[in-house]
Amino acid sequence: MxxxxxxxxxxxxxxxxxxxxxxxxxxxxxxxxxxxxxxxxxxNFGIDFKGGTTIRTESTQAVDVGAFRQALEKLPLGDITITEVFDPSFRADQHVAQIRISALDKTESVTPETIEQVEVALKAVDPGITFPSIESVGPKVxxxxxxxxxxxxxxxxxxxxxxxxxxxxxxxxxxxxxxxxxxxxxxxxxxxxxxxxxxxxxxxxxxxxxxxxxxxxxxxxxxxxxxxxxxxxxxxxxxxxxxxxxxxxxxxxxxxxxxxxxxxxxxxxxxxxxxxxxxxxxxxxxxxxxxxxxxxxxxxxxGLDRSEKPKGGKGNEFAHIDA
CATH class of the missing domain: 1.20.1640.10 (Multidrug efflux transporter AcrB transmembrane domain)
Incomplete structure (x- = not known):
């Protein structure tokens, strides 16, 4: 056995x-x-509920999340989330990351000046980095x-x-x-x-x-x-x-x-x-x-009604279904 x-x-x-x-x-x-x-x-709401900006980066060099985070820690930013994006359609030398930065106040998303500072800081880490898309989420959304x-x-x-x-x-x-x-x-x-x-x-x-x-x-x-x-x-x-x-x-x-x-x-x-x-x-x-x-x-x-229910009566007609 x-x-x-x-x-x-x-x-x-x-x-x-x-x-x-x-x-x-x-x-x-x-x-x-x-x-x-x-x-x-x-x-403690994140960017989705508090508002902020999502920056998509692209480079021929491998994404170094630690280096990115260290470069951005020097800036006056809110919460930062950095994730590497993987997709089967990417080229072998195509490395994409997504950086999400929460707004510091409740009325505005990340300002254009702050985004420019982020770009400068990331280019210091990887001079060949590009920013194909930048999206902001306001407080209303x-x-x-x-x-x-x-x-x-x-x-x-x-x-x-x-x-x-x-x-x-x-x-x-x-x-x-x-x-x-x-x-x-x-x-x-x-x-x-x-x-x-x-x-x-x-x-x-x-x-x-x-x-x-x-x-x-x-x-x-x-x-x-x-x-x-x-x-x-x-x-x-x-x-x-x-x-x-x-x-x-x-x-x-x-x-x-x-x-x-x-x-x-x-x-x-x-x-x-x-x-x-x-x-x-x-x-x-x-x-x-x-x-x-x-x-x-x-x-x-x-409590439960344990009385006998007549067949075809007012009992639960869905109880016999195996679902």
């Missing part, structure tokens, strides 16, 4: 409701603290991006809630979405507390968190629905405990393998994707926790 790795025993009997007021209450307290940190300290990001997260949450409502029950839809918002709000609160740069890549990470977190929650809810049909007289709390225990091995294995991959990106990925990797890492941890300790607690508090 082949040897198999078991991170948790095949059969567990953990009472996940034993400390429910501590675990669930702690989650609610963390959400409140996240809102306080968000409201008091605010977010940045404000629109903020609202677009909020709408993207809200629309995704509503879409997920409608899917779970059709697939399961409205109580599960509400519990699942509140668990998702728990993950997103606490992650944003952490970014506000430590003043980690918040830009569009973090919004992409938040949307990824929504998709990942609901995946675990749906697995638990699917097993819960099966067990509700199997154990019709068992108390709802016991059925939920059984369902989480039966899916615990899958939850731990999935979360651990994801954390290993994302942790590698966080440690070795460099400064460019560190914020994105950190958001995903925190989202996986919070998503796993909320699937076990938040979503089902909300469903238990609301």
């Amino acid at each position: 082949a040897w198999r790795l078991h991170l948790v025993p095949e059969k567990t009997n953990i009472d996940f409701f034993r400390w429910q007021w501590i675990t669930f209450g702690g989650s609610m307290m963390l959400m409140v603290l996240a809102f306080i940190a968000w409201g008091v300290m605010g977010l 940045s404000g629109e991006l903020v609202w677009s990001s909020v709408l993207a997260v809200a629309a995704t949450s509503i879409g997920i809630m409608l899917y779970i409502w059709l697939r399961f029950e409205w109580q599960m839809a509400l519990g699942g979405v509140l668990a998702l918002l728990h993950d997103v709000f606490i992650t944003i609160g952490i970014f506000a507390l430590f003043q980690i740069k918040f830009d569009l890549t973090i919004v992409a990470a938040l949307l990824t968190i929504l998709g990942y977190s609901i995946n675990d929650t749906v697995v638990v809810f699917d097993r819960l629905r099966e067990n509700l049909r199997k154990y019709k007289t068992m108390p709802l709390r016991d059925v939920m405990n059984l369902s989480v225990n039966e899916t615990l091995s899958r939850t731990v294995m999935t979360s651990l393998t994801t954390l290993i991959a994302v942790g590698s990106m966080l440690v070795f990925g460099g400064d460019v994707i560190r914020g994105f990797s950190f958001a995903i890492f925190m989202g996986v941890l919070l998503g796993t926790y909320s699937s076990v300790y938040v979503a089902k607690n909300i469903v238990l508090m609301i």
Whole structure:
């Protein structure tokens, strides 16, 4: 018989409701603290939301990010992000970089005089460098991006809630979405507390968190629905405990393998994707926790209708669909 790795025993009997007021209450307290940190300290918006200028450079010499950054540190600039651009269509001697500079105030993007100083500093590093394009993002566009990001997260949450409502029950839809918002709000609160740069890549990470977190929650809810049909007289709390225990091995294995991959990106990925990797890492941890300790607690508090529904009646007509 082949040897198999078991991170948790095949059969567990953990009472996940034993400390429910501590675990669930702690989650609610963390959400409140996240809102306080968000409201008091605010977010450290990046160029996407604060306004600034993106300069595209091109040269026959290889891009030296360290030399570029050292040359620009002497100038009175805001936050600077330097990334090398790769494309299969580039020539062998075509080396392209993208330099993003945030504005120093809220009314203007980077001034033409400052851009000229940047060009002079970069030419001192590489005399053959050229600047094929320079684009500026003003405060008006940045404000629109903020609202677009909020709408993207809200629309995704509503879409997920409608899917779970059709697939399961409205109580599960509400519990699942509140668990998702728990993950997103606490992650944003952490970014506000430590003043980690918040830009569009973090919004992409938040949307990824929504998709990942609901995946675990749906697995638990699917097993819960099966067990509700199997154990019709068992108390709802016991059925939920059984369902989480039966899916615990899958939850731990999935979360651990994801954390290993994302942790590698966080440690070795460099400064460019560190914020994105950190958001995903925190989202996986919070998503796993909320699937076990938040979503089902909300469903238990609301309650489920366990009465027999007549076939073809007012029951959930979408429940039989394997999707």
